[in-house]
Amino acid sequence: MSDDQTSEPERDEATLGRIETEVALLMRLGEATRRATGTAEHRVLDRAAYVILRHLAAAGPQNVSALAARLDLDGSTVTRQVSAMQRDGLIARTPDPSDGRGTVISPTAAGLQRMVAVRAARTRLYGEILGDWTADDRDTLADMLARLNRALEARTRR
Template identity: 80%
Template sequence: MTDDHSQETGHDEVTLGRIETEVALLMRLGEATRRGTGTMEHRLLDRAAYVILRYLDTAGPQNVSALAARLSLDGSTVTRQVSAMQRDGLITRTPDPADGRGTVVSATPAGLQRMAAVRAARTRLYGDILAAWSPDDRDTLAELLHRLNEALDVRNRRR
């Protein structure tokens, strides 16, 4: 092993350690920011309902097992969340034509409206937080976060 290779490996480990720390902080501070934001719009939906509605908005109606797989969640967890969302009028469930035992979940107009309000509030919040950043830096952050999320998604799907 050459000294250059050892230095490269050591640098990679330091960099990966920094990434791990920054992601851990991002998750903690993101949650603290969500909880600490005083506007009602941010609290219209819990995190799980928001993610489910965002996915239904882009993908259209889904059966519970497909929803669980796409969101890397246990089917029983999604079933409980969907039941609560149905009680709140955020989604509807209809029999799955492909599988009579299952159901297809669809967002309601009220669910989509609430999701859009939360999304707009979050967009304004990040606009405020990143106001001093250049447009290029914001674009770079968006692209790198997208790549990170894609890599995490691929890893979760392999399980």
């Protein structure tokens, strides 16, 4: 069968296979790029701390349960990460105003400073990697990645 004779279900299956392969490769290369990048700016936060700080900066102070639910992680995992971040001075715990027994977590100035430095370094890195792409191509990639992330997030919320 020639390409123009391929059935739509076969084309869809082939396209979905390509997407799966490219997403797997993206994840592997994204992590490899992060590890291989020589600048210290990329290493001032581990990936988990960066994600937590980005979320807290956007959403505001939260308790561990809300943070774990939003990041789709186990509460004990987030508790360990938050404890390490607190030891490193990246987050602070304060009494929860809505529940005197609990605490809420918020980023410290040092935590926000590191998060901003990592975000800036990553933005520069992607600027270099995508330097020969047109502005329209970069916009399209950003839009499609956002759309994919929304679909993935919706899937995890089922």
